[in-house]
Amino acid sequence: MTEAEPHLTVRGLQAWYGESQALRGMDFVVRRGEVVTLLGRNGAGKTSTLRSIVGILRQRTGSVVFEGRETVGLKSNAIARLGIGYCPEERGIFASLTVEENLLLPPVVAPGGMTVAEIHDLFPNLRSRGRTPGTKLSGGEQQMLAIARILRTGARLLLLDEPTEGLAPVIVKAIGEVLRVLKQRGFTIVLVEQNFRFAATVADRHYVVDGGRVVAEMTNHEIAARQDELKTMLGV
Amino acid sequence: MSGKPSSTPAWLASPRARELAYLVGLAAAGALLPLVVYPTLAMKILYFGLFACAYNLLFGYLGLLAFGHAAFFGLASYVCAHLVTVVGLTPELGILAGTAAAAALGAVIGWLAIKRTGLYFAMITLALAQVVYFYLVQAPWSMGEDGIQTGPRGKLFGVISLADNTSMYVVTLVIFLAGFAIVNRAVNSPFGEVLTAIRDNEPRAVSLGYDTRRFKLLAFTLSAAISGLAGATKAIVLQLANLGDVHFSMSGEVLLAVLIGGIGTALGPIVGAAVLMTMFDALAKTGAWVQAIQGALFVGFVLLLRSGVVGTLSGLFARKTR
Amino acid sequence: MFTIEILGKTYNSAAVFGQLLIGLINGSFYAMLSLGVAVIFGMLRIANFAHGAQYMLGAFVAWALLNLPELFPGSGLPSIGYWPSLILAPVIVGVVGMATERIFIRRVYDLDHAYGFLLTIGLAMMVEGLLHVRFGSAGLPYGTPKEFQGTFNLGFMFLPYYRAWVIVASIIICFGTWLLIERTRLGAYLRAATENPELVQAFGIDVPRMLMLTYALGVALAGLAGVMAAPIYQVSPQMGQNLIIIVFAVVVIGGMGSILGSIVSGFLLGLIEGLTKVVYPPGSTTVIFVFMALILLARPQGLMGRT
Structure with missing residues (x-):
């Protein structure tokens, strides 16, 4: 694998919810076109990392450089406009919007996004469901929709928070397929996961997060050899 | 709330002692008040201060934004004026009857309103107070736009003439102190602790086994009754009950007094009432400016001084002595 | 002419229809105003x-x-007449609303609901008081536009053209606003921001600015209703004071924040009020409040509230 330029560089990222500190100096790098996972147990700081990168979690210090631009200090809408797509935990499908409205909601921030037709080819289940209220879809379909809607916008970096959580194995497999297609199309992806077996099927590299910082880094090749170490760190 | 232990001298540490100190202090201030302002204004400050304390019981300690307390104040004022004028009751009986009417109305409105919280609670109390207002606009006994002029103030217990302002003032002060003592006792009793527990976290209070609806209804009724006591006293003092007493702007004024003084403080409502009544008095001739200034006070206190005058001062004091 | 029986009593049909029509006109204003209140409450x-x-x-x-x-x-x-004012006045009021949101309202979003309520009460009192100081409390006349001078003879009553226009325009305005919110992309942003403003902002939308524009929209709707009311009611600083209480009751009855609910209950309560004027005149000023208390007891979320 060739050493591509860094797409996202996180250095010394700290973040707080009120008084309580969630991140204590996250450091990691994601290169262009890479799929990287943040692994870790509940409360390790994975979700907070994504929320800090997109600026939803505003109380943050340190450095997050995306495509050469510092984003700490920007508001979340400005960060999104730089080309970052965010798929939150619990999917964030809007109940008062139809499937089509949900899909078309995020504004286009850059040219080069996928067309609706391409998205429907990738997620055939969504094709005929346009008028259905968003939350009337099954959990798997909602997850597909949550990913689908950030593919239109021209965002080049996708942040996906536990896209497989609570889904049946067959759907998890389908999402894995989708991620591989997205990687082929050149998207850079940061994936938050608890399930390292799933992560190993899609990712290039893994960062293990604990106590609000990165405690280990491994490539996908190392994961088999270091499985015991990983299991201890993840508490599984 | 206020009253950090560190800011309080040892002899004031127990709530009982503090209550007593407040009462003595207020009695002394009340005795001196007529030296500073003319008697009618002094009496207005007292009855309106009592009204504000009653309102604060609900808004400050139970955290319920009621917006219809004019109904209790006004109904009591009308009932008292009517009974004194038409039936010929002595002033103290008129005041008692007015208070009882307000308590009864409070029990009914409270029973309906406490089923909801937040803005809905505000809306229900406002809506039901409007019903009372329009009832009094139309009812034959309330004399429409003119209101009820009671004529001479009569004799307390049929003996002591209230015609001169000094005796009237003393009576008003006694009523004020009694009402204040009741509110303050309720707030500092175990009953009051349950109220603040409900305000801070109602589900938790429920899980601790308190029948919160009963506490809310009791507090509401008590608040209505004391508001009525203030309103009935007003009818005797000014020899008049009129539509201004039940108008929703009266509900706004009592709320403003509490906001100015400090929500959930013991003395704040009285300070707020004094500020407001003095201002109304000073601006009486300027007409419409009063409304604009009242509005500006609402805006200013909401944006800049949410803990009110007393709340802010005691906060400063606590910081200095820490 | 014929007679109508309501609750065992007989009424002249002309009186009934006449009051229903007046109710419909009042209801037009209730609907337009509660619509704006619902939009603002729903989003902000x-x-x-x-x-x-x-x-x-x-x-x-x-x-x-x-x-x-x-x-x-x-x-x-x-002198600028009715038709240009129909556009200009709401725009001016809307811009004032925008400034109001920026300077005042935005500071209380994170506080208890009570403070927003108190703040807007204060703002209302300031505006009403200042205009009262400048223009007095007497009603100022505003003539009916000349295109609308004249009446329809409906048999049971004469309906001035202008009032017919108010009913039609109000229905159009309400329906238009409903379409804007339920059927357009802008409306989708608004609805989404109501559910999860953080996420909508993280998709690249400037939510604070959107809230400011939403407030301006709601306020402009109130301004528009005001222009339409000018030829019917006298123009005076206090003209909105009692109305706002009724409008709040209407919004609560419709279901706080429900757009459709506020429109439907606006017209419905206008009609109920009109009917009460026939059946029990003293009750006409209070029927809406009694109705509201009953609704809240039977169906706390309002007629069309979601949760």
């Missing part, structure tokens, strides 16, 4: 008690535009 979670004052402001701006030559003698300003 602010109980906009200033809505009555903003309605009054719409009427006042229309009146002032008409009387520019008299208000500013020697300035050479023209």
